[in-house]
Amino acid sequence: MADHVRSAPGPDFLTKPDLRGERVLLRPVTADDVPALLPMFGDADASRLTGGHDDGEPDEARLRAWYGSRCVQDDRLDLAVVEQSTGNVIGEAVLNEWEPGNESCSFRICLVPGAYGQGLGTEATRLIVGHGFEQLGLHRVSLEVYAFNPRARRVYEKVGFVAEGVLRDALLWEGERVDAVLMSILAPEWFRHRGRPEAARPTSV
Structure with missing residues (x-):
């Protein structure tokens, strides 16, 4: 009997979707997007917040x-984030x-520098995480965020990521050892609040 049991097919990462929100569009990233993305790689603050050590x-x-x-x-999905009002990556x-x-x-x-603090990253996160659960059939999506990046942690919390634990001294940055917080969101949680946990939370009487 076991010989006839077929494993369930994995998620279709090969199909690269267009995911449209109110303010951002996620679409397959290409080599032609590199000039627009270059400031992201040359920004010292972005390197620090992501723990990048490239020189x-x-x-x-x-x-x-x-x-x-x-x-x-x-086996992965890489999408460009496009601001719909300008068409800029x-x-x-x-x-x-x-x-x-x-x-x-x-x-x-x-x-890229200058795109933070406008809610664009929050919407982009909801779009791709929602695609992961609703179209790809994922059960768990996880990430790590460094302790000196509370802005990013707040974005993840707004979408429904939950802190699971701390990776102590996970990063050595300019002589300082920095913790990383491990966060995740599960499929049952996503389908309960669709990336808006605060709106789904029952109000007290």
């Missing part, structure tokens, strides 16, 4: 090769590190 100027040729290959990846949102045995993956988002 020197970003290598545009290498980045073009990387982003040009994203369309054929069947302002960042990227990614589902990666797929674990087939656990039906889970990781999430990360990064925006």
Whole structure:
């Protein structure tokens, strides 16, 4: 009997969707998006908040090769974040590190300087996480956020990510050891609040 049991198919990461919200559009990222994304790689504050240790100027040729290959990846989803009012590419949102045995993956988002604090990252996060649960059938989406990035943590909490624990001294940044907070959101939680946990919370009488 066991020979006839077929495992469930994995999520379709190979199909790269367009996900449209009220203010942002997520679409497949391409090599042509690299010039718009370059400020993201050259920004010192972005490097600190994401724990990036790259030195020197970003290598545009290498980045073009990387982003040009994203369309054929069947184990991850890389989408460009586009501000609809201007048509400008302002960042990227990614589902990666797929674990087939656990039906889970990781999430990360990064925006170019000047795009923060406008709610665009929150909407982009809702769009791609919702796609992960509603279309790809994921059970768990997780991320790590450094202790010196409370702004990002607040965005994740607004979408429904829950802190699970602390990775102590996970990052060594300019001589300082920094904790990382592990956060996740589960499919049952998403389907309960659709990325708006505060709105779904019952009001007290």
